[in-house]
Amino acid sequence: MSDPFTLYTARESALHRLHPLTTLSLVAFLFVLSLVLPGVWAPYLLYGAVLLPLALAGGIPGRFLRLSLQAVLPFAISLFLIQGFFWGEGTPILDVGPLSLKSEGLAFAARSTGRILAIVGSFLLLSFTTRPDALMIALSQRGVNDKIAYIMLTTIQIVPRFQAKANAILDAQRSRGLETEGRLGQRLRALLPLVQPLVLGSILDMEERAIALEVRAFGRRGAKTSLAELADTGRQRLARRLLVLAAAAAAAGRLALVFF
């Protein structure tokens, strides 16, 4: 059986031991900061001086760095090429044939790349260090509808099975000589016989799965409890409040800068 569709990596670290909502608040704060920090270099600083050390503390610096760069690189290439060379009115600093590289465009590309890097970094930090089930249970305990937890947790367990099923169907089609490479039309034609069994097969199982859930009182209204106990501390509760306030203040500050 393949692992759930999640990045969570078990480690003995202070970051892993945090209450999931503390990590969530921290990441939300960093996410807002990534969006609102002014200037070109601030997001890089956020990534290098905050996110990367946190990933190091969480015991996952290598994969964190690799996945961040993997996600950001295509954007960076597009940004520097497109906004660098096609920046309407600007100060040319280098001519390449009919095109010229504009310094304003480069600055914009650098700023955007930094922002993407910081955003990607904050999401990755959450995914790497927070058990998805703990996060969902924590949210349910705070009044988020428990059906949301059901959806998120079931999804990450279903996806790997679907991936395996899809690969099996693809292989079967290839062995029957159906083209999955070659011209675009051919590749598109390979699609329907693939999607159909995948979708229809799973849809027919859903009836039984719904009944099984009903048997387990899934549809019962009223208070629900949970087996899992999440360790929490007064200091973490305070930290969460402060982080949420800080995030709100940062967002408000940025809006004030825009409007006044």
Next chain:
Amino acid sequence: METMQKDFKTMTWVMIPVAIAINIVVGQIIFALKVPLYLDSIGTVLVAVLAGPWAGALTGLLSNLVWGLSGLNVTYAPFAAVGAIIGLVAGLFAEVGWFKMWWKSVLGGVITGLIAALISAPISAYVFGGVTGSGTDVVTAMFRGIGFGILPASFAQGVSSDPLDKAITFIVVYLILRALPLRFLDRFPRGTGAR
């Protein structure tokens, strides 16, 4: 409120994770086959038709979040609102019966694609500097080259791909609805009149 309660039955809750998995896996296959489309909202649209616009919206929203948090496509998470809008709009088209005829499905898909492009553009422009990091950025480059701003160029890029993508998505869902046994459609809040 009462219709919402009717739409969110256990069948709906069971269908949503399956739909998200369909989104993700078909999206990955499309990417692997190097087809220049996304087709990553077939599940979202299916839920929208069978369980209404709000269930569709929830599917689209959570789909992007799961995908983003999986680390596979981290940059999808900020587009969760777009996923939600696609589900919502598809559900509204289903409500007025546009999935009963193939050409209305295509038209509904095109309109949904335009709306998706409209919502994605500001997110893409503000968060991602107006690029997608994929082949479709050629379109963005072209429009930047003829003097479009970042936001309009990003919107133009969306218009060049989203309507076609969603039209194909809608027609796939139209075909799926026809392939499902009636007995099965009956199980869903809005399945009985869906086709």
Next chain:
Amino acid sequence: MIEIDDFSFRYPRAEVEALAGIDFTVPAGQLCAVAGANGAGKSTLCYALTGFIPHFYHGDFSGSVRVDGRDVLAEEIAALAGTVGLVFSKPFNQITGARFTVREEIAFGLENLGLPRPEMVERIDEALAVTGLVDLAGRSPYALSGGQQQRLAIASVLAMKPQVLVLDEPTSQLDPVGTREIFALLRRLVGDGETAVVVCTHELEWAAVYADRLLILDRGRLAADGAPVDLLAAAGLVDHGLRPTRYTEAARLAVEQGLAPSGRPLPVTLEQAREFFR
């Protein structure tokens, strides 16, 4: 415990009734097996006893179904959870998917019932012990074999302490060892004298060994009701689309070939066959 009175049901778009005039009661402490050919109405009966008919599968119905004194046809499914339990054949579809370990999977139903944590822990430990899953408590439900998953499905329902447990071909995907384990488990379960168990099955041999009583369904009607051994040895069994057990068939063949004296009742179980061929 179960009182079903002149109950009939017809699925939408269907021309004939799936169940017609079904009438029987099952007291607490009884293990009642239900046999019948495919399409005889076994699954429909299971759904009717647990409220999924008419609340999940709609259709035309008449008569009454009462479980533990409660009107199943009138109450919501959500309100019946905890009173009636249902297990069906595919283990895979009964795993919620929303929990990562066997222990948490069993807890799922208890969490929904809103039980306090100490009681949950107690019930989970009990269900794990009864179903022999103690050593697997920390595993992922998806890492279990089919037989183990089926025992997990039963454990998950048992932990909710239903007064009535209904099983729809719970062993059809299991090997003989797994099948025997499930039947032995059901036998132990009714031993407390408080639970009624109805199990629809094709495993007539095991029904004969373990069940107190056998009902035979034939095209939606209750065709026979009695002691399993009597019904299974009766000549009329084949008329209801059922095959006698291999022991009965072997004995009949032996009598026909003159290898065994005629005039004695035919064996149904291994035990009886041993006696017969001695």
